Amino acid sequence: MQIEIDHISKEFGATAALHPVSLSIPSGALVALLGPSGSGKTTLLRILGGLEFPTAGRVLFDATDATNLTVQDRRAGFVFQSYALFRHMTVFENIAYGLRARPRAQRPAKAEIARRVTKLLELIQLPDIGARYPSQLSGGQRQRVALARALAIEPRMLLLDEPFGALDARVRKELRAGLREIHDTTGLTTIFVTHDQDEAMELADLVVVMSMGRIEQIGRPQDIRARPATAFVKEFLAV
Amino acid sequence: MRSPLINRSPLPGMALSAGITLTLLSLVVLLPIGALLLKGATAGLPSLWAEVNTPRIWGALYLSFRLSLIAALINLVFGVALAWVLVRYRFPGRRFLDAAVDLPFALPTAVAGIALTALYAPNGAFGAIARDLGFKIAYTQSGILIALIFVGLPFVTRTVQPVVAEIEREVEEASATLGATRAYTLRRVVLPMLAPAAMTGFALSLARAVGEYGSVIFIAGNIPLKTEIAPLLIVIKLEEFNYVGATAIGIAMLLISFAMLLLINAIQVFSRRRIGYV
Amino acid sequence: MSDAPITHSRPAHRPPTHRPVTTESPGFRYALIAVVVLFLAFLLFAPLVAVFAEALSKGAIEAVTSLANPEATSAIKLTLIVAAVAVPLNAVFGIAAAWLITKYDFRGKALLITLIDLPFSVSPVVAGLCLVLTFGANTAIGGWMVAQGYPIVFALPSIILASMFVTFPFVARELIPVMIEQGRAEEEAALTLGASGWRIFFTVTLPNIRWALLYGVLLCNARAMGEFGAVAVVSGKIRGQTATMPITIEMLYNEYLSVAAFSLAAVLALLALLTLTLKTLLEWRFADQLAAAHRP
Numbered sequence: 001m002q003i004e005i006d007h008i009s010k011e012f013g014a015t016a017a018l019h020p021v022s023l024s025i026p027s028g029a030l031v032a033l034l035g036p037s038g039s040g041k042t043t044l045l046r047i048l049g050g051l052e053f054p055t056a057g058r059v060l061f062d063a064t065d066a067t068n069l070t071v072q073d074r075r076a077g078f079v080f081q082s083y084a085l086f087r088h089m090t091v092f093e094n095i096a097y098g099l100r101a102r103p104r105a106q107r108p109a110k111a112e113i114a115r116r117v118t119k120l121l122e123l124i125q126l127p128d129i130g131a132r133y134p135s136q137l138s139g140g141q142r143q144r145v146a147l148a149r150a151l152a153i154e155p156r157m158l159l160l161d162e163p164f165g166a167l168d169a170r171v172r173k174e175l176r177a178g179l180r181e182i183h184d185t186t187g188l189t190t191i192f193v194t195h196d197q198d199e200a201m202e203l204a205d206l207v208v209v210m211s212m213g214r215i216e217q218i219g220r221p222q223d224i225r226a227r228p229a230t231a232f233v234k235e236f237l238a239v
Numbered sequence: 240m241r242s243p244l245i246n247r248s249p250l251p252g253m254a255l256s257a258g259i260t261l262t263l264l265s266l267v268v269l270l271p272i273g274a275l276l277l278k279g280a281t282a283g284l285p286s287l288w289a290e291v292n293t294p295r296i297w298g299a300l301y302l303s304f305r306l307s308l309i310a311a312l313i314n315l316v317f318g319v320a321l322a323w324v325l326v327r328y329r330f331p332g333r334r335f336l337d338a339a340v341d342l343p344f345a346l347p348t349a350v351a352g353i354a355l356t357a358l359y360a361p362n363g364a365f366g367a368i369a370r371d372l373g374f375k376i377a378y379t380q381s382g383i384l385i386a387l388i389f390v391g392l393p394f395v396t397r398t399v400q401p402v403v404a405e406i407e408r409e410v411e412e413a414s415a416t417l418g419a420t421r422a423y424t425l426r427r428v429v430l431p432m433l434a435p436a437a438m439t440g441f442a443l444s445l446a447r448a449v450g451e452y453g454s455v456i457f458i459a460g461n462i463p464l465k466t467e468i469a470p471l472l473i474v475i476k477l478e479e480f481n482y483v484g485a486t487a488i489g490i491a492m493l494l495i496s497f498a499m500l501l502l503i504n505a506i507q508v509f510s511r512r513r514i515g516y517v
Numbered sequence: 518m519s520d521a522p523i524t525h526s527r528p529a530h531r532p533p534t535h536r537p538v539t540t541e542s543p544g545f546r547y548a549l550i551a552v553v554v555l556f557l558a559f560l561l562f563a564p565l566v567a568v569f570a571e572a573l574s575k576g577a578i579e580a581v582t583s584l585a586n587p588e589a590t591s592a593i594k595l596t597l598i599v600a601a602v603a604v605p606l607n608a609v610f611g612i613a614a615a616w617l618i619t620k621y622d623f624r625g626k627a628l629l630i631t632l633i634d635l636p637f638s639v640s641p642v643v644a645g646l647c648l649v650l651t652f653g654a655n656t657a658i659g660g661w662m663v664a665q666g667y668p669i670v671f672a673l674p675s676i677i678l679a680s681m682f683v684t685f686p687f688v689a690r691e692l693i694p695v696m697i698e699q700g701r702a703e704e705e706a707a708l709t710l711g712a713s714g715w716r717i718f719f720t721v722t723l724p725n726i727r728w729a730l731l732y733g734v735l736l737c738n739a740r741a742m743g744e745f746g747a748v749a750v751v752s753g754k755i756r757g758q759t760a761t762m763p764i765t766i767e768m769l770y771n772e773y774l775s776v777a778a779f780s781l782a783a784v785l786a787l788l789a790l791l792t793l794t795l796k797t798l799l800e801w802r803f804a805d806q807l808a809a810a811h812r813p
Contacts, residue, residue, distance in 0.1 A: 051412050051538055071415045071538050078416035084409035088431045098417030101427070146413075153417055246622035250704055251714035253621050259613035260629075263606070267681045268636055271647035278650050321553045328546055336554070338797040342561050344736070345789035345796075347743025349763040350782040353770050354564035357571050357779075365563070389560050401810050408539050415538040425541075443637075450640025453745035453763065457770065470642035474750060477649065489646045496638040500631075 001062050001156045001189050002027040003048065008057035010043050010213075017043045018213045020057060025206070027062075030183050031191045032200035035210035036236070041193045042161055044210070048191065049159045050074040061156065077155030077188070081162040083146040085134040091145050092117055092130035098153035120148040123182065140171040147182065158183070160192035164199060176203050197237055201225065209233050275493065278486045290487035295463050296472060300491060303469040306380060307448035310387035315441045318395025319433060325396070326403040343392050348453025355386055356457045378460030383468065386454040391444030398440035399433055406432060435510035439503055446499040450492065568786045571779035583777035584784065591757045592765035592781065598673070599761060600741045603680040607737050608730065611688025616722075618689075619696035620704065630693075636685040644682045645750025648675055671753030676761060679747035684737045691733030692726055694808040699725055728803040732796065732811065739792040743785055 003025040010018040018040045025031055033041035046052040048059060050071035058067045066074065086094050095117045099108055108116070121127045124144040134142055143163060150158065163179065164172040180203060183190045194200050200207050201221040209216045209224065209232075217229040228234040245253075279287055290296070325337050343351065359366045359376040369376050376382050406429065414424040452470040460466045469492055476485035540546070572580045583589065614633055618626060636644065652659040652669035662669050669675045703725070707717045723730075745763040752759040760768060762781055769778035800811050 049416055051416070071412075072418045072420060074416075075418065076416060078413065080409040080413055082407060082409050084407060084413035086410065086414075086428055088434075097414070097419070097427075101414070101417060101419035101423050149413075149417065244624050248621050249708055250620050250701065250717075252616060252718070256613040256617040256620075259610060260617050263610040263681075264614075264632060264685075267678060267685055268632065271644070271651045271678075271682070272635070272639070274651035274656070275643070275647045317553065317556050320549055321556075324550055324553050327540070328550060330550055334797075336557065338793055339557065339561055341793055341796065342565065342789065345739045345743075345792045346565070347745060347763050347782075347785045347789070349745040349766050350568060350743070350785050350789075351564060352745075353766065353778060353782060354567045354571075357567045358563055364567070365559070385560070389564070392560060397810070411539045421538075421541055446638045450638075450643065451746075452640065452642045452749070457767075470640050470746065473642050473646055477646065477750060482650065485646050486650065489643045492640050492643050496640070496643075500635075500638050 003157065003189060003191075004058075004060035004063070005044070005048075006058040006060060008044070008047060008054045008059065010040070010047065010052065011055045016213055018047075018054070021210075021213075021215050022057075023208060023215060023218065025189060025191065027189055028187050029189055029205050030180070030203065031189075031206045031208060032204035033191060033193045033208050033210060034195070034197060034200040035216075036195055038212070039210040040213040041208075041210045043213075045159050045161055045191060045193050048157075049076045049078045051078070075153055075156045077150030077153060077158045079143070079146045079150050079158070079160040079163055081165055083134075083142045085142055085146060085149070087134050089133075090130065091121075091126075091132050091134070091137070094134070094145060095120055095130075095149045095152050097149065116152060117148075120152055123151070123185070124148045124178070138171075139167050140175055143167065143175060144178065147179070151182070151186065155188065158186075158188045158190040160190070162194060163192055164194070164196075172199075179203065209236065211236070272493070275486060275489055278482065279490045282483045282486060286483055287487040287490065290481075290484040291491055295467070296469075296488060298464045299467050299469045299472050300488075302380070302383075302467070303449055304495070306383050306468075307387055307391075307445050307451075310384055310391055310448050311441050311445040313388055314391045314395050314444045315437060318392070318440055318444075319399055319430075319437050321396045322399035322403050322433075326400055340393050340396050343390050348390065348451070349457075351389055352386065352454040352457035355389060355454065356382075359385060359458065377458050378462075378466065380466060382458040382460070383455055383466060386458050387448040387451060390451050390454050391448045394444040394447065395437055395440030398436045398443070402433055402436040435506055438506045442499050442503045442506065446496055446503075449495055449499075565786060565790075568779055568782050571775060572783040574779075575776050579776055580780040580783070583774075583780045586777065588757060588760070588765060588769075589777065589781055592760050592762045593784070595673075595676075595758075595760070596742050596762040599676050599680050600738055602677050603684065603741045604734060604738045607681055607684055607741075608688050608734050610685070611690075611692055611733055611737075612726075612730070614689040615692035615696050615726075616718075618693055620701055633689050634686050636682050639682075641679075641683050641744065641746030642750055645679055645747040648678055648682070648747070648751050652678070670751055671755065671759060673759070675751035676748050676759060679751045680741040680744050683744050683747050684740045687737035687740065688730065688733035691729045691736075691808055694810070695726055695729040695806065696722075698809070725806070728799055728806045729808060732799050732807055735792055735796055735799075739789060742788060 005021060005023040007020040007022050008018060009016065009020045021040075021044065033044060035041045043052060047054050050069060054067065058065055060066060086097065089097065096113050099113045099116065117130065118127070121130060124147060126141060126144060129137065129141065129145075134145070137145065160179075164175055167175065176199065179190075179192075204221060206218065207221050207224055208218050211232050217224055217233050224233065225237065228237060321340065325333060325340075356377050357363050359369070359382055361367065361370045361375060361377070363377070366376055376385065410428060411424055414428045415421075419427070450470060452468070452474075455468055456471055459468060459471075461471060469488060473485045473488050476488065536542070541549075618630065649670055650656065652662070652675060654660055654663050654668065654670065659669055667674070669678070703721050704717050707721045712720070743763055745767070748761055748764060749767070752761065752764060754760055754764050754768065756768070762785055766778050766781050766785075769781065800807060804811075
């Protein structure tokens, strides 16, 4: 799905988290929102997911205005930084949640839900953990379950907030490859937030560097590396 | 391998603190409860049974337990709602309301008892309204119920409040991004997360209500088989110098307390094991 | 590119006000607030108001005069004596038990904690019964004490014991979580610096737990002064001798001396309000030094 961010701004009380920003994301891209904390990248992601609403500006999905679409109707697969798994539900129940929450008329049959969950467990390469509780999983497993749960609703896009933030270096590397693979299989427009430039550069097709609520540069990783557009980008990449 | 009975510690004071703890615990709690059990053992099961096995005592135990259960259920519902309102909503007077929830803990039961009676008796402010509508609150089982709700009110709220405060917003947001309506999120995500704490509060409130005396006897009317609670029967037996009778009811109530203590522990162990938190 | 001026070429698009996804609709919120406020109004606030209204129903003078009557004054005195003995003893117990439980590792700790908590789940009347069966005149201990001229039951000692029983876990319960959270490092550091046990306690531990201790003592005191069921069983309700304030309230009430009963009740209600106020202030002011459950 093609995403158009059109002069989006966001104010929390008197402070501006986002100055009007505009950004066009081609269908099927894997995009990194890169920046230090407080740069507005998570706010932008949450606006796309329908968890925050912009103070001004529009969001268009495939050229249709989606600014006022409720979070429930957006069908954005959202993976939270803390994963936000439901601790009182098994992995199976977590993944099935979005399907079971649908109104009766649109809810798939029990067997169909089971089939889809099994397929997703295979996709994340954890076929045998359906009966476990989140507390019994490692950090990397939790992240993948959160991803599978987001994919279960057949999302129109995938939004990930610091998806590898809470993991150690080795698992992080492994899961990066996993995300790339899932992106390539599903073909979903995928946007993830990160403060780690290596992660952004290695994984994304398109990197959006942000600072202080503004977009500093948009471009392919190699272009940004070769030609930093602003002093900030130069300095940020140098670290 | 079993851990040693006592791990050596460099900090002094173990003997002294153990001495004080065990002496006072024995003198104030263990010895008296032991005396009750010993009295029961000397009397023998048959005579205890004979004392308990009368319609009046069964009636009182059943009444106490049944009304306590209803009161605890009402407190469960309102306690969860109250905890939610106090943690999640911002409105004028919230902090005052929050502080006031503990009133039943701080207000002596006898004071609560006469105050509730004054209000809900047929000539009281609320009782008069009820009388005009054709029913009676004080000196009936409804009166007992009101007193029991009063004494058990803070338990559920106070156990659930910290759990509500700890729910990560992201979990609720996750539910919404997956397409769930707010009502579905509350039912399937929030309430199950509150359930273990709510059940603990429920059990505490129930335990308190079953043993409650001070606030109930004034409003109850104390009519045998109708509004006579179990603790009152102990007092009556003692006034008749029927120590075996009092012991029998006392042991029965102690057993109910222990059962509830076990229930609370089981809830906590169960939820900790399964979900990794209480 | 985002440094572009904020001026829009198209009319500024203002979305309708959205509420955060983690809140309920305003209608639901107001309804729920209204329900719980009504619930508390009927069950909590109305009785509190009733106490003072009944006490003052024949005027303030009548209410105050009734408190000056010897029955009331002796009840107030007795209640103060009971609290003055029972509360410090329970505070000492609470500190000792919390020190034992949090500073050392030994087997049976969980059982000890359960036993300390036991009085919470025992009916006050059963507690009174237990004391009568232990220290009553027809028991070995009680009989001997009566022979020595110091009866326990139907006298001051049993009232103190009953008050201690029902408030037994209060202080320990407040201190244990706080002391667990604080760990042992500070005490061990003091030890390596050569401090004695008492010095460690007074200079390191006590400053860390004082507000939690005060919190526990406050609750313990309120309950000890107001205890009814257990005291009703052990005191024998001897007028002017073993009738505490709550017992006297019952006697006056049963004699239809409404103003006198409610005036005495109002004194206890004021104490309860004072307790709640201090407790709330502690929670606001010293939240970091109280058990996690009491942090607003």
